[in-house]
Amino acid sequence: MSKSSFVRTAMIAPSLPPASERGVIKWLRENLFSGPFNTILTLVAIWAIYTLIKGSVPWLSNSVWNAESLRECRDIVIAQSGEEATGACWAMVRVRWNQFLFGLYEVSEYWRPTTAFALMFVALTPVLYYGLRRPATILVGVVSVLLVLALFGLGTDSGHILMMAAIMAVLTAVAWIAPKRLVIVTILFPLIAFYMLWGGSVWGPVGTFVGFAIFALVWWISQRFVGVVVAAAVGLIAAAIWWGTLQTAFTTALHTAMPIELLYIRSDDFGGFLLAFVIGITAITASLPIGILLALGRQSDMPIVKTLSVGFIEFFRGVPLITVLFAANFMLLYFLPPRTNFDLILRVIIVVIIFASAYIAEVIRGGLAALPRGQYEAADALGLDYWQAQRLIIMPQALKISIPGIVSSFIGLFKDTTLVALVGLMDPLQGVTKVVRSDTAWKGIYWEPYLFVGAIFFLVCFSMSRYSMYLENKLKTDHR
Amino acid sequence: MKKSVLLGALAATTMIAGFASAGTLDDIKARGELICGSNNGLTGFGAPDADGNYQGFDVSLCKAIAAAVFGDQSKVKYVPTTGETRFTALASGEVDVLVRNSTWTFSRDNDLKFDFVAVNYYDGQGFMVKKDLGVSSAKELDGATVCIQTGTTTELNLADFFKTNGIAYTPVTVADDAEAQRQYEAGACDAFTTDASGLASTRAAMADPTAHIILPEIISKEPLGPVVRHGDNNWGDIVRWVHFALVIAEEKGITQANLAEVIAKSEADEAADPEVKRLLGIGDNDMGVMMGLDKMWARNAIAANGNYGEIFEANIGTSTPIGLARGLNALWTQGGLQYAPPVR
Known part of the structure; x- marks a missing residue:
């Protein structure tokens, strides 16, 4: 036997892949320079990012936070970084932040919109986490702490801080003991928010609420005899009689007996993000139910209901929001009796609701169309009537399918609230910015207000988007 | 086309019906405040300041009108209007007077059915x-x-x-x-x-x-001034004469500071300037009643923010960062165009 062997006794250590096939180079080759076209794109992108950074980083790093005017800002930047340097002047935000948030709202009353905003999260808790003790308590607790801190920050008097702390503590306790009970806050929230924001006598909102209670009561009693829809009409008439005739006497009487009131703030003083939230949230809340009804109406077999719904939806989807806003501003006044003082914000809210409802209706119709015929037939087979079938079988599924569409409509709607600047309202983006710029101290400031407002909008819209993804996952029941 | 004509006719009828009912002045008095169409943000002329109070050259005229009507310059509600919404706001009755650096032009005066009752700033x-x-x-x-x-x-x-x-x-x-x-x-x-x-x-x-x-x-030529609707001449006269009162006050050297002094002097002195006496409602003079105001109207208007020159200097004059010279807006006695008819 020869000593030489053709069989190796040990394995050769694996050699490294060629230099072009490993490590950073491989990653670059595959991801950035995989072909001539991608190479060009990469180079262009690198150039674009470089220019952006070169332009913005020195500007941001030279930011000035303490100054009384744009000129002072410029002098500080020049003193720090030389003659040619530019720097962001965030001092404007420090001086004028309150107008970006609250518009011309009475300074001593800032605690009211802030509290209303915090209560909105409490009202949302049952919607977001119905019956879930832990997340509900955490949310309400965190909001309570933030509210108290915010009230301190706004320089609210201690009496109101203590009162709000107590109320929020009770609500947190409720969230822990009986999370489902928070629904009461949700139901009452529109009236609470209205009273907190506008103020005046407490009995006005109470009187309005009694009207709604009458509506609910009449509806509940009569629906057994005449059906859901007719009962709603009867209830509405009863409520209208209350609002139209008796309510004034009721509120005046109670107000003279027990004058509880907050300082009345008129809508003209609303501005900034307060205005955006008032319009956005009202429109979001109201457009969902109206949109559902419109979507159902469009699918209805009844020709009149169907035609009206289709006409409504197609008309308002067909015109731009700006047109509708101008109509609200210009035309409505011509049709009303001369010199009726019909609040501009109210007019705008109404048209935004109408506009948003048309979009939501189409989104929900998409959800309805996606449901198999069998679901409707199953509901019929179970002997459910129309409204029961909608409530128990159709809507839960259709709404679930529509969540991404609904949320993106909401996000779009919230951003669209900035358009109200065109009819002279003080929205945060253009309205407040214009007011700030018209101050001789800040005239000429350009990017800072836009970036500030944009950041807040991003925060709000991004949260909505993340929540919708969470909700989709939570409600996912299929196995795809 | 037909539809718009119909809508226009409808709008016109409602408006006419409205104007026939009561005068603007009565409405303002009943309401307890003047509604002034203001700019939604123009440096020096009209914008809310850091505390949310409207300030500016145009806003001062609104305040003077409110002072003339109510004796209280704070009884004004400012409605911010944009370039697009201003004239509709006025035509629809949403505002009583528009003081929003609006240029007096032929078509606005005639076609839009407005009256430019004065020129408070000659621009170009x-x-x-x-x-x-x-x-x-x-x-x-x-x-x-x-x-x-x-x-x-x-x-x-x-x-x-x-x-x-x-x-x-x-x-x-x-x-x-x-x-x-x-x-x-x-x-x-x-x-x-x-x-x-x-x-x-x-x-x-x-x-x-x-x-x-x-x-x-x-x-x-950009003559900017307060605008009112056609059809209520009394109200237009009030706005016009409040502006003139401020101009005459400057001409006669009546300022916010020396107003009380001038009144005292005119009351004591038989031979004092009779026009000042008529303007300030001293003695038997009661010119205000001819417009539906009281005899203190001009005193109150001047006391609010001073005379025309003082308002100019405080808001847009050379002492402010805006630094506008009087130029065409100087009094006629100083080579400008601000000229007020006599109070007689």
Whole structure:
């Protein structure tokens, strides 16, 4: 036997892949320079990012936070970084932040919109986490702490801080003991928010609420005899009689007996993000139910209901929001009796609701169309009537399918609230910015207000988007 | 087309029905406050300040009117209006008077059915250029790019000016004042044109005002003033004479500070200026009643923010960062155009 062997006794250590096939180079080759076209794109992108950074980083790093005017800002930047340097002047935000948030709202009353905003999260808790003790308590607790801190920050008097702390503590306790009970806050929230924001006598909102209670009561009693829809009409008439005739006497009487009131703030003083939230949230809340009804109406077999719904939806989807806003501003006044003082914000809210409802209706119709015929037939087979079938079988599924569409409509709607600047309202983006710029101290400031407002909008819209993804996952029941 | 005619007719009928019912002054008195259409943000002329209170040259006239009617300059509600919404707000009755640097033009006066009852600021369109451009007259701007706010009368004036002078230009249209300034500073246009008062305040706000000059040519007439609806002449007279009262006060040297002194002197002195006596309602003089106001109307209007000159100086004058000279807005006795008819 020869000593030489053709069989190796040990394995050769694996050699490294060629230099072009490993490590950073491989990653670059595959991801950035995989072909001539991608190479060009990469180079262009690198150039674009470089220019952006070169332009913005020195500007941001030279930011000035303490100054009384744009000129002072410029002098500080020049003193720090030389003659040619530019720097962001965030001092404007420090001086004028309150107008970006609250518009011309009475300074001593800032605690009211802030509290209303915090209560909105409490009202949302049952919607977001119905019956879930832990997340509900955490949310309400965190909001309570933030509210108290915010009230301190706004320089609210201690009496109101203590009162709000107590109320929020009770609500947190409720969230822990009986999370489902928070629904009461949700139901009452529109009236609470209205009273907190506008103020005046407490009995006005109470009187309005009694009207709604009458509506609910009449509806509940009569629906057994005449059906859901007719009962709603009867209830509405009863409520209208209350609002139209008796309510004034009721509120005046109670107000003279027990004058509880907050300082009345008129809508003209609303501005900034307060205005955006008032319009956005009202429109979001109201457009969902109206949109559902419109979507159902469009699918209805009844020709009149169907035609009206289709006409409504197609008309308002067909015109731009700006047109509708101008109509609200210009035309409505011509049709009303001369010199009726019909609040501009109210007019705008109404048209935004109408506009948003048309979009939501189409989104929900998409959800309805996606449901198999069998679901409707199953509901019929179970002997459910129309409204029961909608409530128990159709809507839960259709709404679930529509969540991404609904949320993106909401996000779009919230951003669209900035358009109200065109009819002279003080929205945060253009309205407040214009007011700030018209101050001789800040005239000429350009990017800072836009970036500030944009950041807040991003925060709000991004949260909505993340929540919708969470909700989709939570409600996912299929196995795809 | 038919539909719009119908709507227009309907609107007109409602409006006429409304105006026939009661005078604007009665409405204001019943309401307890004046509703003044104001600018939603114009430096020096009208905008809310850091505390949310409306301030400015135009706003001071609103305050003076409120003071004349109620004796209290704070009884005003300001409705911020944009360039698009201002005239509808006035026509529909949403505001009682529009004091929003609106130019008095033929078509606005006649076609829109308004009355421009006074001119509280004589403005005109001008140009601003960078000093290193080496231009000293607007006629040398051949081939220049010009930043211009779109949809304004300034846009039309600009076209007229270049056409009549036979020179070419490239317009760079921008949406608002701030953007115009931005574009101009970034070098997107050689010249920036708007009302001379706006140019002055923009220049003052620039990083280096001395690097920019305002060219001497004023290419348009822009008489700015308070506007009221057609059809209520009494109310128009009140607005007009409040403005005149402020001008006469300047002419007669009556200021916010010496008002009480002048009143005391006129009351004591038989031989004191009879026009001052009539204006301030001293003795038996009660001119205010002819307009439906009390005899204190002019006193209150002057006491609110001072006479015309004081209002000018406090808001847009040379002592402010805006630094406008009186120019055309000086009294007629000093070579300007502010001239008030006699109180007699």
